[in-house]
Amino acid sequence: MRYAVQAEGLVKRYGETRALDGIDLEVPEGRLLGVLGPNGAGKTTAVRILATLLRPDGGRATVGGFDVVREAHRVRSLIGLTGQYAAVDEALTGVENLVMIGRLLELTRADARRRAAELLERFDLADAGGRAAKTYSGGMRRRLDLAASLVGRPQVLFLDEPTTGLDPRSRTELWGVVRGLMADGVTVLLTTQYLQEADELADDIVVFDHGRVIASGTSDELKATTGAQVLQVRPMAEGHLGLVHDVITEILGDRPELAGGQATVNIKDPTLVPRIVRRLDDLGVVAAELSLRKSSLDEVFLALTGHRAEEPADESRSTEKQEVPA
């Protein structure tokens, strides 16, 4: 397998804090790697190093086989970057933003115009192409930003939290665009705080926390790492919750979490479920709800790090206009 992105032992320090503390990454050609982690986990730092914007203090990385420090210029001609905020010149029109990039990439004026028109069409911005970007909604700006990173037909695309601050509809639209790029054979490294996003898009996922990779694998593999499945039992009579707790603890050897009138526990061996049911039946406990499901990535994250991935804080940047659903 050939790798479009490879990193070994990346370290980046800011004073005393280690933003990256020995990160290894590999993205095979044509695949999408999801880098999942909370704010401050080091995701953006890693992307900035791979996109040649930041020098690592330790370790090495290559993109398309070129070293990101020694052959930075070659790396730059292979990559596209879309950052956390829409990096477009707001005073320029959509067309001008894209033509500018095209000209910087040495396209002729005519080719730059043609490429701009093509991309605006593809991103559903053709009608807005003649308007200044400051009049665009948040979702439109992100699409223009993504279009700008595609002008040079990159082989490797870095998407740093591309949907942070977008409303659900714009987010789903952007996912569609990313899938389209995957179909074109582009290698993508996408960072996100959203577990659902990684689950939806990524072939492989690595989980960052405090500048380290704490887990990696496919979405299913990750879900299988912690207790595999989740058992939830809600007794008809809430007074029976204590009994449910005792039965589960006795049979699984693990204490369930009690909240909202139900008991939740990770279960590695699903064959134990019938025993729990029989035992509850013997005790006269009627279950209003009993479910066995795969653990979500959220629970995986919680199990891996001891804290939830998605910050409760409002991520949407107040300066960005939200797209108004039609």
Added chain:
Amino acid sequence: MTTLTGTTAVQTLHNRVGPAAGVRHTLTLAWRSLVQIKHNPMELLDLSVQPIMFLLLFTYVFGGAIAGSTSDYLQFSLPGLVVQNMLFATLTTAIGLSTDINKGVFDRLRSLPIARSAPLAGRIVADTLKQVWAFALFLGLGTVLGFRVHTGPFGVLGALALLLGFALAMSWLSVLIGLVAADPEKVQIMAFSIMMPITFTSNAFVPTKTLPEWLQRWVEVNPVTHLADGVRGLLTGGPVANHVLVSAIWGVAIVLIFVPLSLRAFRARG
């Protein structure tokens, strides 16, 4: 080198940007700073309001009190106003740079295979053209109000060259401010608190001998004084060489101090 899809548009597989390409990148980015004026002519007005306002206010409000007549004062103050405006205008570079950094445009540009100097150089080229515009506006409006050039076209060009030369040196201070300031508003505050005292403690607006003696000593070394006197000499006649020399020494000193500092701040970002 690996190939993924047949459609890659990798223009260059060299690890460097040639000088000709560097110039093209700079011009594209200068175009980017100027093209906004095309569909937002208010930008041009923004560039012009301060020169017009200051020229009118200084001439008609202070003229009588300072020089006894508005026309005499205009002849004295216009070169000073031109210098003051040039210094303030160097900060457009800082504001533009700070905006780019905050919006992420700066990172986007740095992730492209272009000359490393182009984002800065492009701004400076565009801002230099704005300086030329402001100078022309001052001379045009000044002439309408009664200002007279006593030298000739070479004097005017000399004055412009002196102003642009010093503006280029100052733009390195501006680059440093743009790189270290948290946001464009902070740039404005920093700029104001540096430029106001420097321009007013000079002979740009009042003759040195009217000032307290301790202040006169600073005024005599202040580069604004020498720039103003240099521009006066080049536009209305009088000694020039010494003022140009002192201005040039200041310009070189500013470059020697702020180029390393700016480059360090530039590298600290990446």
